[in-house]
Every structure is written in structure tokens, then in C-alpha cells.
Amino acid sequence: MKENPTETTIRAWTRLMTAQQLALSSIEHALKAAELPSLVWYDVLLELERAGETGLRPFELERAMLLAQYNLSRLVDRIERSGYVERRACADDGRGQLIVITDRGKNMRRKMWPVYARAIEAAVGRHLSARQADTLSEMLGYLIDRLKGG
Amino acid sequence: MKENPTETTIRAWTRLMTAQQLALSSIEHALKAAELPSLVWYDVLLELERAGETGLRPFELERAMLLAQYNLSRLVDRIERSGYVERRACADDGRGQLIVITDRGKNMRRKMWPVYARAIEAAVGRHLSARQADTLSEMLGYLIDRLKGG
DNA sequence: TCAAGCTTGATGCAGTTGCATAAAAACGTA
DNA sequence: TACGTTTTTATGCAACTGCATCAAGCTTGA
Numbered sequence A, B: 001m002k003e004n005p006t007e008t009t010i011r012a013w014t015r016l017m018t019a020q021q022l023a024l025s026s027i028e029h030a031l032k033a034a035e036l037p038s039l040v041w042y043d044v045l046l047e048l049e050r051a052g053e054t055g056l057r058p059f060e061l062e063r064a065m066l067l068a069q070y071n072l073s074r075l076v077d078r079i080e081r082s083g084y085v086e087r088r089a090c091a092d093d094g095r096g097q098l099i100v101i102t103d104r105g106k107n108m109r110r111k112m113w114p115v116y117a118r119a120i121e122a123a124v125g126r127h128l129s130a131r132q133a134d135t136l137s138e139m140l141g142y143l144i145d146r147l148k149g150g
Numbered sequence C: 001t002c003a004a005g006c007t008t009g010a011t012g013c014a015g016t017t018g019c020a021t022a023a024a025a026a027c028g029t030a
Numbered sequence D: 001t002a003c004g005t006t007t008t009t010a011t012g013c014a015a016c017t018g019c020a021t022c023a024a025g026c027t028t029g030a
Helices: A007-033 A039-054 A058-065 A069-081 A103-123 A130-149 B007-033 B039-054 B058-065 B069-081 B103-123 B130-149
Strands: A085-089 A097-101 B085-089 B097-101
Touching: A007 A039, A007 A103, A007 B007, A007 B103, A007 B130, A039 A058, A039 A069, A039 A085, A039 A097, A039 A103, A058 A069, A058 A097, A069 A085, A097 A103, A103 B007, A130 B007, A130 B130, B007 B039, B007 B103, B039 B058, B039 B069, B039 B085, B039 B097, B039 B103, B058 B069, B058 B097, B069 B085, B097 B103
Parallel strands: none
Antiparallel strands: A085 A097, B085 B097
16 A cells, blocks of 8 residues: 655646646636636636526535635625625525526626637647547546545 | 637646645645645745755745745745744845745754645545556646746 | 846735634424 | 524634835946
């Protein structure tokens, strides 16, 4: 049984950090340059648009996005203040609420997408063949499953 | 010529974000649980220990670590306040300074290493064979080179 | 040599995150 | 039902980040 990380493992770890950092910051800069909200906002809007009219409970969004509870709570505050989402009372559960995307929110997401897509293409797609991208995402998917599993 | 990211590219992108987020937060929790400083501190201390007696100029550290200037400046403040590094005047350049790790700093780095190593092993090493880790880091290395190149 | 421009580093301010904790509703169970 | 526990959400506070800007020193070139 392995006890210590090998050189190879450490290199993979380090590069995972670096690649993500570089890729993320290039996307964030692209969004900022286009005077659009940051990436998390996009992700929230996308999740909510997929969820449809019903919306999502904060705790569902929290799990879908791997965000801390206190963090999501205030993120939703900010997005709500910009008018892209609404909080509605939740019939089933008096503590809860449902977060629903507004039309403004849908428009904003659609407006962000081309910028985001171009940035992904520039950061990742341009450099990897379909085969490489596939191998990469398969390995990362495997890793993610383990990490989520515990 | 490719213009839009394919499904595969998007999946790779998303998973890169997710895997990093999960892996990083597991490491940070492990360090916090052991009442040790966060990962950036480790990275700074490691860079400085490698640099030896001479230390490094802030701008060198900044580039090595892909950190924003204003960010590094205050990070070094904090680490200095804890006594793990020293700022020394720089002979060649009146604007500049040299950041040098102290003995306390070296001790702290050594104390952090086993916790960090165990966390890397748990987050990455345990789940990937040497061959897989190697493939992963090769692909990420390739990507990083492109991203740094512009 | 000296002014214009570049590089290095710090800092005020606003926005964001993490942590601890609180409050309210739901749930389980005796 | 009533009481302790768990779940869901919010929030005060401190730490950290990003942005814009500043000040000081270096470099260049007429």
C-alpha cells in the first residue's frame, strides 16, 4: 500500500493547481474585459435555467456547485440585487426558499455564453485534440468521483 | 480551424475546475485541521528554501507563483509578521528587497510537509496509478506551457 | 546630465471568502 | 404532544483579494 506521494503524484498535483489557475484567470479576465459578471454567476444562472420554473433550493445549488453554505447565501444576495434571480417562499418547507432565474437573468446568461465559450476555446480547446481532451476529462472525471465519494 | 469549444472541450474544462476545487479544498482542510498555515504559505516557504541564503526578490517570487503583485506584497507581510521570512535591503537595487526564509520558516515548512504529503496522497496518489498520474501530468504540463506562452 | 518612461513595491478602498454562531423550522421519538 | 436533535438559511467579524494609484528608484537617449 502506498503511503507517500511519489514524485509523479506530486507533479500531477502541482500541475493540476497551475493549469486550473491559469485557465480560470484567463476566463475571468475575458469576462471582466467584456464587462460581464464573473464565472460563478454564470454557473449559478446556468444551474437555475436548467432547473426551470421550479427553481432550486439554496442547499441544492450549494451541492451542485460545491460552494460553502455561507458563501452561496451571499452570492445569491448579490445576484438577486442585480435582478437576475428571485427568491420565492417555499411551500413545503417554512425555513426554505426557492431561487428562480428571471428573464433578465436568462438574457445575461445568454450574453455571457459567447464570451465564455471563446475563452474556453482559447484556454483549452485550441491546445488539445478531441482525443486529448477526452482522455483528460476521463481521468479527471475518475478522480472527481473518488474525491466526492470520500 | 476550430471556433467553438466542443462538448468534449467543455467537459474537460469543467472537470479541470471541479477536480482542482475538490483536491485543493481537501488539502486546505487537512492543513487547517492540523492548525498549520495555508498552502500558499507552504509554497512561498518552499520557493525561498530552494533559493537559499540569497533569497528572492518579490517580483521573482511573484512570477514563480503566478501571484498578483499586490497580493504577494501583503502575503509576504503576513508571513513576515509570523517570523517565517525576513525582508532584507537589496544591494543592487534601491527599490528592491530580498526575501529570505528564517530558521523558524524552515522548521514550519518541514512541519507542514508530512501533512501536505498525506493530503496529496489521499487526494490524488491513492486514486491514480503511476502511469495515470504520469499521463495526467504530461497533458497538464503541455497545457500549462501553452497557457504561459500566451 | 536630465527629463521621460519603465520597473519595483506598497497601500486605501471596496468586494469576497472563511469561520463561528444564531435563529427558525422540521424531524424523531418517547 | 413535547422535547431534544437535525436541517436550512443568515450574519457579524476577521482575513484575504482585486483594482487603482502612488512613490521611489532605475534606465535610456538626446
